[in-house]
Amino acid sequence: MEVVLAVVIGALYAAGLYMMLRRSYVKVVIGLALLSYAASLLIFTVNGVTRGRPPLVPEGALRPPEPFADPLPQALILTAIVIGFGVQAFTVVLFKRTYQATETDDLDAIRSTEHHKKPGVPASISGAREG
């Protein structure tokens, strides 16, 4: 099964990187999400996977019955998923604010902190930084 998962991981990395290379802010954020899936699945897979045997210790026993899924990557991934969500929530809200200020989704159009909506309009937008 690891062979198939390897292909899935590769596909997720490829798609994530491709999206991160786009000029659209939203696509970059989506690419980030795909990359975090890929990384989680990578951690999940590298030590081998076990079908249907969660790492639980049954009542009355002191150890989980062999074979059992490796609990260590699971603990790592759980943390990663949650932090990944924190990052995503932040980037999405950041996008919302950026879009409000600049009305564009094109990263190349918002390279400068001195961006003006229209020529001749004083830089009140960048005031968000100064204020």
Place this chain on the structure above:
Amino acid sequence: MTAAILSGFVLAALAPWVRKVARGWAGWLLALGPLAIVAYFTAQAPHIADGETLSASLNWIPSLGVDLAFYLDGLSLVFAIIISGIGTLIVLYASAYLAGDALEGHFYLYLLFFMASMLGVVLANNLITLFVFWELTSISSYLLIGFKHDKATSRAAALQALLVTGSGGLAMLAGLVLIGQVTGSSTISDLLSQGDTVRASGLYVPILLLVLLGAFAKSAQVPFHFWLPNAMEAPTPVSAYLHSATMVQAGVYLLARLSPVLGGTDEWRVLVIGAGAATMLTGAYLAWLQTDLKRILAYSTISTLGMLVLLVGIGTPLAAKAAVTVLIAHALYKGALFLVAGSLDHETGTRDVTQLGGLWHALPFTGLAALLAAASMAGLPPLFGFIAKEVFYKAAYEAPDLPALLTTLVVTSSVLLVVAAGLVAIKPFFGARVPTPKPPHEAPLRMVLGPLTLATLGAAFGFVPGLLTEYAIKPATEAILAAPAQVELVLWPGLNVILLLSLLTVTLGAGVYAARARLSPPARRLDVGARVGPALGYQKLLDGTLWLADWQTSILQNGYLRYYLITIVATTVGLMGYATLTRVALGGVLRQPDIRLYEALIVAVILAATLAVTQVRSRLAAVAALGTVGYGIALLYILFGAPDLAMTQFAIETLTVVLFVLVLYRLPRFATLTSRAARRRDALIALSAGALMTLLVLIVTADPSRTRLTSYFAYNSATLAKGRNIVNVILVDFRGLDTLGEITVLSVAAAGVFALLKLRPPRKEEATSAPLAEAEAQPSPEEVKPVSLPAMDATVD
């Protein structure tokens, strides 16, 4: 001895505080520190004169043979007394000169920091220690030259001095390390007897060149001399102290100190005598053409530095004696003259000699100091400068190589220095009274004390040279030669060639001074250095470096995320791909997949959804496809024994989709922003990176191995932590602190989200787009906050 040096640093650190508490008395109080150091070193003089040496050492980096080792012999002693003695007077002088300056406390800090560092340079007994203190003096010099930091010229001059002396210092470090390699010792007192080893070594020429580079840059030898006149941007007490009496002498000290190790060869003589003679002549030639008092003194200092280097290069016992004598005489008269220039500037508002004249009655004490010091500088009897010039002439006259040429150059330079001495002492104080920007009046006591003390000492030693000879000049000469020497100094040596040369010097000097109005314009035209000099080379080099930095920054730091990513990913894929394909046996990597039908279906859905994410034009469709990928992965987690992961993934996935939809809802479809070629290029890069990751996973999973950690957690979860869900036990118990960190990250993200939502541009914005205005009310912090999932980790059981 160690305490004497290190106490300077402590005093420096306390100085701003002392300034704050003692106010106007801070100068008097702080001068006590250097004064105590003078007393300490003066008390050592009789012992040193008896041929003793003093050493002290503290372990610093024993593994590298670097100790905080200090060594006091005749040469160090002369320097140490000059440094601390003039330091005392400078602190006093500066307290009046800078009175009322907001940064006066900082000034004492830098000045005392410099003094301690400079003491470290001349007392260091370890090559690396020497280098460290050497660079500390460069740094303090930088801070002091740039003291008036609101002036662009000050900053540029400070940077120039730092870059020139600092790069010289690096060359010197390389030379010193090579010396350590050749001799196997970095203790200076041990090296003194190993000169033959160094001179016989194949590395001798590189060592010599590197060390000379450091010494010449520091001591402003041609062609590095240009930084010193520019350093006159510093407050005048600094010029008097660092850029005349002490720091610029560090190069001379280094050459004198290492002359038993490196000296005596033809290479040494050619390079050191050549640089010294060129500097002596250049400095003297440019000195009398200046009109700014401080620049006159700066160029004459360069000339004297050249003389000292020349003498060290000649290397005979007579020359060594002359070097020490000139060094002491110069410290006394030049320190005094700089301080006089500072007083004139301070009390009249100008230091342009053409604006000064007839001030004798207004500033009698300062004038007296100027006259005494200038007479010493011009080498008039019975001042100490006369004796110094006599031995200097004698050393050149009796030099083993080219005595006639050397003597001619020396006399020519001295004639021009007589003119310079006249310019700084006679022109401002005598002759017709010239109106000055400020009504002139005598300087305060603290500013008279310094120049008058130094000038008087310069006069007194002329009458009693014996005292100085026995306790300072003889021990120092023996230290330079690393051999006993006969040293005597007399004021009246009798009528001989040398005296005639002195007479000629003064006569010619007076003549040129009288005719300077007619002589200086043509002489100025001869000054080609101003147009094609090394200063221009420095500027070109600096501009070139900045241009290069600018150019490479604009390429590497272009500001486009995608080009950064392409660079990183392509490099990684290239290097890792090459290593993987050439070094890993790929035979066992491709295996028959063991897959069940329902798993294949899920995988197919994930792959299809992944492809869809990259291709669809609708934002919401992309988000939906992204959600599908996430749910698919959650299903895989369920199938492969990770129910906790699946639950978290389902919850988070739902929240993510909701968040995306709220923000992106009704935004226009994705626009096509890039060309087809760019998309193909990106796809190629992304696919190759993906393929590499696939390959890596295949290689790693071909030989699975469990870590010991896994069994530790599995076997101890129930017994030690009383929990049956091992994943949860790891999160809340074994690795509880990690989870705390995770909660912190999430809180920071939540705070960031909250701030972004609450932040409003200062003006009511007119153009908020409709879809976002609606969405704005929705993902409020309350909406985002419940996602405090760490709590969830803990409760899943």
